Structures are given as structure tokens and as C-alpha cells.
Amino acid sequence: MAAERAQIAGLVRSIYPGEDIAKIDHASMDVGVLSNVMQIDVHRESGVTALIAKFPRPEFPMMRPMFAVEAAFYTKTDQSRVPFRLATVLSASADAIVLAKLDNVKSYTCYDGCPAERVPAITRKLAQMHAVHWDLAFPELAEVPGIGANLSVDDKQTKFKSLFEPFLADLGLDKATQAAVEDMCKWLSIGKRLTRLHDTVESWHKSLIHGDFHVANMLFQGDSIFVLDWATCGASNPLRDLAFFFTVSVTADVRAAEEARSLRAYADILAAAVPDVSVAEVESMYFHCVLNQFVILVGYNALTMSLAGLGATPAKQAQLRDGFLETNRRSCMAAVHAFTKVKDELEEQQ
Known part of the structure; x- marks a missing residue:
């Protein structure tokens, strides 16, 4: 857990360099199978900013290349040509993908099905x-x-x-x-x-x-x-x-x-x-x-x-x-x- 907290703290400080971060809270989300997905609440001077971060599970090394692909999509392709909306990306690498949390959204499970x-x-x-x-x-x-x-x-x-x-x-x-x-x-x-x-x-x-x-x-x-x-x-x-x-x-x-x-x-x-x-x-x-x-x-x-x-x-x-x-x-x-x-x-x- 200490290593996890240190990783999250380092990631947050790389996203907000030089800012005075009062506190960082994180909690696991019950989504995904091969990745660890977390909500991270960053207590900044301007207020609390909510992030969604996912990390490759260490027992599945094949996930790192997949994270690298997603990072490349966000950093090396022309996203303006994609007609779907994309969440704001704050950090993307083979180690972690961090997105700004979206508010007031509706989601559906595959089991229940798309309306x-x-x-x-x-x-x-x-x-x-x-x-x-x-x-x-x-x-x-x-x-x-x-x-x-x-x-x-x-x-x-x-x-x-x-x-x-x-x-x-x-x-x-x-x-x-x-x-x-x-x-x-x-x-x-x-x-x-x-x-x-x-x-x-x-x-x-x-x-x-x-x-x-x-x-x-x-x-x-x-x-x-x-x-x-x-x-x-x-x-x-x-x-x-x-x-x-x-x-x-x-x-x-x-x-x-x-x-x-x-x-x-x-x-x-x-x-x-x-x-x-x-x-x-x-x-x-x-x-x-x-x-x-x-x-x-x-x-x-x-x-x-x-x-x-x-x-x-x-x-x-x-x-x-x-x-x-x-x-x-x-x-x-x-x-x-x-x-x-x-x-x-x-x-x-x-």
C-alpha cells in the first residue's frame, strides 16, 4: 500500500507540478479485470479535483504494451478526427492512464445492454x-x-x-x-x-x-x-x-x-x-x-x-x-x- 500511495502521489505531482497539494485521497473502483482502476481526489488550492486513473496489474505483464497503445492514441494521433467525445487526458504512459473525471454521465453495463x-x-x-x-x-x-x-x-x-x-x-x-x-x-x-x-x-x-x-x-x-x-x-x-x-x-x-x-x-x-x-x-x-x-x-x-x-x-x-x-x-x-x-x-x- 505504501508503494501504491507513493506511485499515486508521484503521478499527481507530475500532473500538477509546483502546486501546493494539501492531500491526495484514492479509492479502488469496482471496474475492470486486468487493470486497477481508481478514483483519485486531489485537494488543491482551487478545490478538490477528481481524476480517474488505471494501472496495469503487475501479475499481467501483457497489459503494459496495451497501456502503451492507449498512451500512443492519446498522444500521437489526431483526436480531432474522432467523432466521439474523448475524456481529457492528464497523463498517459505504459505505467498509467489518468483522465479527468466526467460529471453527470450515464453508463450501462454490457450485461444489461445498450438501450x-x-x-x-x-x-x-x-x-x-x-x-x-x-x-x-x-x-x-x-x-x-x-x-x-x-x-x-x-x-x-x-x-x-x-x-x-x-x-x-x-x-x-x-x-x-x-x-x-x-x-x-x-x-x-x-x-x-x-x-x-x-x-x-x-x-x-x-x-x-x-x-x-x-x-x-x-x-x-x-x-x-x-x-x-x-x-x-x-x-x-x-x-x-x-x-x-x-x-x-x-x-x-x-x-x-x-x-x-x-x-x-x-x-x-x-x-x-x-x-x-x-x-x-x-x-x-x-x-x-x-x-x-x-x-x-x-x-x-x-x-x-x-x-x-x-x-x-x-x-x-x-x-x-x-x-x-x-x-x-x-x-x-x-x-x-x-x-x-x-x-x-x-x-x-x-
Whole structure:
């Protein structure tokens, strides 16, 4: 604890050099799994300033490169081109990200899901972000952007067929959905279909993607949408963001109600901005990315479920496990729908 206090004090004094800081209070926030997130209250002459700081957990050294990516996003990219609002950054490095705390904001958990009325604005702004960064490179950001995107084509092709049944075992799907998912997984496991799916997604156009684009990484202040946690951003297939959002952020009912029209609005914006991309091509790529996201979740399921054990209390561990299982259920339903859209294309490529 003494080392933690010293680290926080040093960080605060680097943000406010030369100021007379009367007191620094800090408290852990019950958010995140792989990072320590804290609220820091700095007692300055002008009053108390609230900061939100996150630090990589020392037992997860792989987090430091992700913090370095987020720091590079905040310090080395043109944030004026991002149509979402960004929190004020006070310090950014591989050791810590410190933001000014936002007041009067609304947030939503992934488990509860993004309200349907929020979805159109989110997806429109996402399309605008992808359009203005179309086919640009970002060598300073993640080399392989996106949660789970580093699952190799070989792992998908060789391991998926032995992993999908354990993945489905704990989900409690109704019989019809269970049968549809099993049939889909068996079909995907034939020949090189998973390789073709992977290659289709990876070979498409690139843009700046957030990489972990879900509603719990957003704060809402009136009509403004603040997007946080840019630790997995970089240049990749932009439809990965939209697929991730609809897989992770919304309930099955909201996806069914909002997916088609939000996808069409997204595709219209992108096609209008990028002459060589059609609405039909964008929509097809979206469904490929939804299916690919399902394959990633299957591939990393054992690792993901193990993270539930990192919860600080048994109740938190149960909450994390329930959240991961709910994401898997949503992914099953989204993937079955996407499969009906792209099955013929994957079959024709043989």
C-alpha cells in the first residue's frame, strides 16, 4: 500500500507540478479485470479535483504494451478526427492512464445492454470514424488491434472443432438454438472453411478501429458519447467494431430490433464516403465479422472464463462469469443469423 500511495502521489505531482497539494485521497473502483482502476481526489488550492486513473496489474505483464497503445492514441494521433467525445487526458504512459473525471454521465453495463434508443447514434458515429480513417496506417498503435484478433488462422482451423462443444455446454440454450449452433459449428469445421472466413475478414480494407467497442466503454452526457479504453486500437477491418458492438453490447431482442437498420445506416455512410465500397459489400463483411467474432469467443473461452476468478469477491466472480456466459449466448444467436447471410459465399469459395 505504501508503494501504491507513493506511485499515486508521484503521478499527481507530475500532473500538477509546483502546486501546493494539501492531500491526495484514492479509492479502488469496482471496474475492470486486468487493470486497477481508481478514483483519485486531489485537494488543491482551487478545490478538490477528481481524476480517474488505471494501472496495469503487475501479475499481467501483457497489459503494459496495451497501456502503451492507449498512451500512443492519446498522444500521437489526431483526436480531432474522432467523432466521439474523448475524456481529457492528464497523463498517459505504459505505467498509467489518468483522465479527468466526467460529471453527470450515464453508463450501462454490457450485461444489461445498450438501450435501443442509443444504438443509432453510436453506430452512425462509428461509421463516420471509420470513413475518415479509411485505409490509413497507424504504426504507433496496436500491431494486431482488437480483443481476440491475435487468434491465429491455424488455431481457428485446427482447434475450433474440439472447442465448440465445451463452449456450448454451460449456456443453457433452448433446443432449437442449440441444434442450429451445433449444425453451424460442424459445417464450419469442414475443410478449410474457417481459414476462408479468417482470410476474408483479414484481407479487407483497414481503418482505425477501437478494438473493444462495447457500451461499457462509453459514457453518455446528454447527446454526447464519450468512448474510453483505447488500449486495443489500430488499423484493422472496421466491421470488427460494429460486429463486436452488436455481439457484446446489446441483448438479443435489441439486436433483432436494431441490427438491420443500424447496419444499413452505417453502410450508407461508409459507401457515400468511400467510392469503391458498396452497401452490399459492407453488409456482407459485417456478417463475416460477426461469425468470425463467434469463432474467436470459442477459441478463447477457457481463458475468458478463467478471468472470472480474478474478481475481488465471490459475488464479483459470479458476476463476471454470468457476464461472460451472457456474451457467449448473444454471440451464438448473432452468429446463427450471420451464418444464414454468408454460408453460400463461404461455400462458393471452395
